Amino acid sequence: MMQKKVFQLLVDNTSGVLSRISGLFSRRGYNIDSITAGVTADPRFTRITIVTSGDDEILDQIEKQVAKLIDVRDIKELKPSESVYRELALIKVKASASERQGVIAVADIFRAKIIDVSNESLIIELTGNQDKIEAFISLLNGYEILELARTGIAGLGRGIENVTYL
16 A cells, blocks of 8 residues: 655765765655755754655665665654654745735735735745645635745654654
8 A cells, every 4th residue: 555654864964965865766766755955953964854655565665775875874754643744835826916915814824924025926935734735725726826836844753762863
């Protein structure tokens, strides 16, 4: 049965590390649903969050293969019940002066921010889990979405039990 898993990697902050990880996925025919990367509190390391899908066997293989890569210091699954996930979306909506208030009302309900206004459009910033972002986008179906940029999931495990110290 196909399912999604979120993996968090701690890797050496070196050039080409992201390329080597994505290359492994490509060579093996694994799918990356989303990938985010950023430096950690320790600039020697980068935290990468990968959302991928497959059956149990494929997901186990992905975890084992990624763990073998030379730059990977730690890999763990971020289970939904034990983790916090967030995604950022920037959404440019076509809105004339008369339509603007309706878009702003929907944004307010979701605690989204209007970060840019022009004569014919608004750019909205929304942070939350994927369900919240999907729900917001679906409520905008009466408006024309001109552009949409999503970061993919960033996540951390809850509490201090699973913190990796390097």
